[in-house]
Amino acid sequence: MPSCRILSSSAIHPRDLPLLQCLSRRDLRAARRVLDDTAHHPGAVARWTSAISRFASAGFLPEAVALFDLMPRRNLVTWNALLAAYLHAGCTSAALDLFARMPSRNVVSYTSALCALARAGRIDDARALFDALRERNVVSYNAMLTALARSGDLAGARRMFDEMPERNAASWNSLIAGYAERGHMAEARSLFDEMVRCGSANVVSWTAVIAGYARAGDVWEAYDLFRTMIPDPNVVTWTAMMGGFAWNGFHHEAVSLFLDMSRTADRLEPNGETLLSLIYACAGLGFPCLGKQAHAYALVHGMDGDGEDGRLTKGFIYMYSRFGYMDWARHIFDRSIRRCDAVCWNSMIEGYIRIGRPEEARRLFDDITVDSRELSWVTMIVTWTMVVSAYFDAGDVAEARRLFERMPERDATAWTAVISGLVRNERVAEAFGAFAESRAAGFAPEGHALAALLGAVGSVARLEVGEQVHGLTVKTGPASDTVLRNALVAMYAKSGDVEGARKVFEEEEEAAAGKGGGWRDAVTWNTMVMGLAHHGRAHEALRLVVEMQQEVEPDGGTCLGALTACDHVGMVDRAEDVIRFMVDRGIPVGAEHHACVVDMLGRAGRFEAAERFAGSAQAGVEAWGALLGTCVIARGGGEETAVGERAARMVLGMDPKNAAAHVALCHVYARSGAHKEAVEVRKEMGRKGVRKRPGCSWIGWRGMVHAFACGDRSHPQTDEIYSMLAQLTAEIGSLSNG
Known part of the structure; x- marks a missing residue:
């Protein structure tokens, strides 16, 4: 018999216990004696067949198979009982082998085989078997319909649905689930609405549509359905809605829904999937207390060793890593390391980086033991890039560069991490060098990399280089990225070209009008306001603040720009108005x-x-x-x-x-x-x-940056510079005295 998963034990009828004990300790001689003692009863075969079903349902599949082999007499129901037992345990190959050995078959046998073939992904074989069936019932049709829907052949599933001589709720639900799982929500909703009109929609129907909307990201449509459910939602429905909120970033709503579920009259008990949604929501919100309670619940109810896939275990590692509770995460990780996949390793590495322990992250990175077949090159690059970024954040540029050079594969995100890291560490020339390398390697520039370069340009006032980067954004296409366009506005403003900044700002407005609405965010407006303010164009900056309120709400950054404008021209009364505006709008001062x-x-x-x-x-x-x-x-x-x-x-x-x-x-x-x-x-x-630290300033001129520190006379044109400075000082003095 093939290796099959044995489920947890449950209650067995007392009269079956002696037989079960013999079979469990593989005492087949004693087990045969038990069977012989009852063989003379008229209903012996029916009783033994029922025992097979009960053993399998309780998780004792090997014992059920042994009983089948020992039975001196069997009938078709006995064969079907073992066939169903194999399917219930997920032993598809064993089920198909048994079907092939059956001396006779009926519609129940064929329907079970159809289910087995569908689970194995053998849709053509399932279709051939279905076509060979002389006798079909609604269960047979539903099995074939489900197989087609799960395989993605929705057109074939719909034809099967339309051909069915008789349908039940399971028929409708199978097709609805097929549409919903593939994102065809219009078709799923149309069928569902028809079921509702006929009064045949049940909790499975509602749950399938709610889960479909949530999976498609339309969580509020899912929630509207959830709130208007005619049957009371079961734990699967609550979990589908919670998961929809959690996976779409509505963590607060997911936690609130869990609390609502715990207050229902039926006192529904959460299952593993419910807890999984809850712990991801807790991680997103930073709710460690509730997350720990969810972990405690899983431990008390035996869910900590949550099956072969270990999804709950992985979820708890992710949650504790997000909280920064790395001792807890490490305990679970070490205990489950053989089942940990690349996601677990990434969670641990990212957690250590988040709490400022890059040496631990590096040790884990060097010790990765995931099977290379599970660790795709994409996943490996993500992990590698995280560690490179951590070294940049810690200021260890040399180690970050060494690690980057050792990467077996690089993608655009890895190059972006290096470019941004070099900019953060004020290695502007190296950042531009890395950018040139990435282009030579054939990678299209990412918006975040270009934004980082533009920030570097603004900090050293290299306008001509910034204009080249701007040209590249126009050529390669990412200029529609709001973050990048904001960086362009800031670069021009910091480089002294206020008109250039204004032009980009107004181009955004034209682009927004072309798309049917404004899409500039508060950062866009704030950057332009601050640019005008810093260059003494206070009245224009304040007018822009008024215009801004037609598109987005001003925030603290807006008000700081307005105050800076007032400061540059000494408008004290207007500054007091700005402070009053902040207080009235509830903007923190x-x-x-x-x-x-x-x-x-x-x-x-x-x-x-x-x-x-x-x-x-x-x-x-x-x-x-x-x-x-x-x-x-x-x-x-x-x-x-x-x-x-x-x-x-x-x-x-x-x-x-x-x-x-x-x-x-x-x-x-x-x-x-x-x-x-x-x-x-x-x-x-x-x-x-x-x-x-000595004061320092610089200016870009004809492709070179000229830096000047306080007291430094090393520049080759120092005498000319100081002569001009003295002349300017004298002229300013004469003007002020006049």
Whole structure:
């Protein structure tokens, strides 16, 4: 007999226990004696046949087979009973072998064989067997209909359905499920609505359609059906709806639905699939307590060793990895490592990376023991790319590059990870080199890679390079990506080409109009507002904020752009209006907003108001730093020295080694003539070991970046540069004195 899965034990009739015990310990002689003792009874064959069915249903399939072999007499019902037992246990090959050995067959036998062939994927053989059937009933038709639907031959299934002389609810449900599983929801819904009109729809029908909508991503249509179900939903229906929410990212709704299920009058008990949906929802929401309760429930109810596929085990590894509870995840992983697939390894590696333990992730990566037949090259690249990204995030660029060079296969996502990682680590030239390599290797540029490069261009003001990247986006097509277009707007704005930024911004508007509606997000608007603000075009920036409200809701970033615009031109009253707008709309006023207002008040000479605003509960070190900065540039009223001292004291109280605060305080003292105090501050910097990084600026000119650090005279044109600087300074001084 082929190896078959043995299910968990259940209650056996007392009169069957002696026979079952003999068969379980393979004492066939004793078992035959038990049969001989009852052989003279008229209903002996029927009794033995019933025992075969009971043994198989309780999970004792080997004992059922042994009983069949020992029976001195059998009838057709006996053969059919064992055939059904094999099918119930999933032993398709054994079922087909038995069918071939049957001395006689009836419609029940043929129907069971049809089911076996369908499960084995032998649809042509099933069809040939069905065509050879002289006697057919609704069960035979349903078996063939189900086989065609599951194989994806929906047209053949529909023809079979239309040809059926008689149909029952199972016939309708088989075709509905076939359509729903393949995403043909219009056809599934049409059949379902017809069943509802006829009053024949049952809980299976409703569940099939709900699951189909959820699988197709139309979860709210599924939920509308779920709420209007005429029969009470069973645990399968609840699970289908929960799964629809969980797999489509509606984690909160999935958890709420689970809680609703637990409060039903029937007190439905969750099954393994229910728990699987729940733990993925908990992982998505970051609900460790509820996730642990789900794990405890699985342990108490014997679901922790959840069959050969181990889906619950994999789910718990994923959940604990998402929570960052890597000791728990590792315990389950180590206990189940022989059944862990590539998804489990990826979950563990990603979990260690998330909690900042890249060395553990690397050890796991080096120890991967998944069968190479299960670990496709796509999965391997995903794992490899995660580890490469982790090294970039940790700042270990050299190791990230070494690991990337060892990759046996690379895809566009792997190249994007390298390019983005180099940009994050300020290796801009290397990032462009990697981008060129990826193009030479034949990979089309991904939107995220181009966005990272555009960010790098903006940070070093290399407009000509940014324009080349822009041209590439137009040529290769990903320019419709909102993230990429936002990066283009930011690149032009940071590089000083506000008109270029405006042009891209307005091109988005034209593209949106062509698609029948606006699709610019808040980031798009905020980037343009901030670009205008930084270049002193305050009125245009504020007008854009008003226009924006016709498409999207302003957020904290929008208001920061508006405040920056007000700051650049000293519009204090408008800034106060912006703060009131934020309070009225419930937009949190963050530390960066406070710092902007403080800077504006300080520049306007309103130090008392600025100090009061910096001292509010929501402000932080940024606001006090801004106040200190305005005291440095204030033009001698005397008040700024005292305010600057207090601001510096507040900054250094929060951040004792803040180099910029020490230097700013020195400047405040020096401007007021308090040179002795300035010297004391510099001595204090020495005692603390505080050193300020030299200021640095750069400019791109004719394909080269010229960088200038404070006090650095290494540039070959230093004399000419300082001569021009002195000339400009003199002209500015004459204009201000005039």
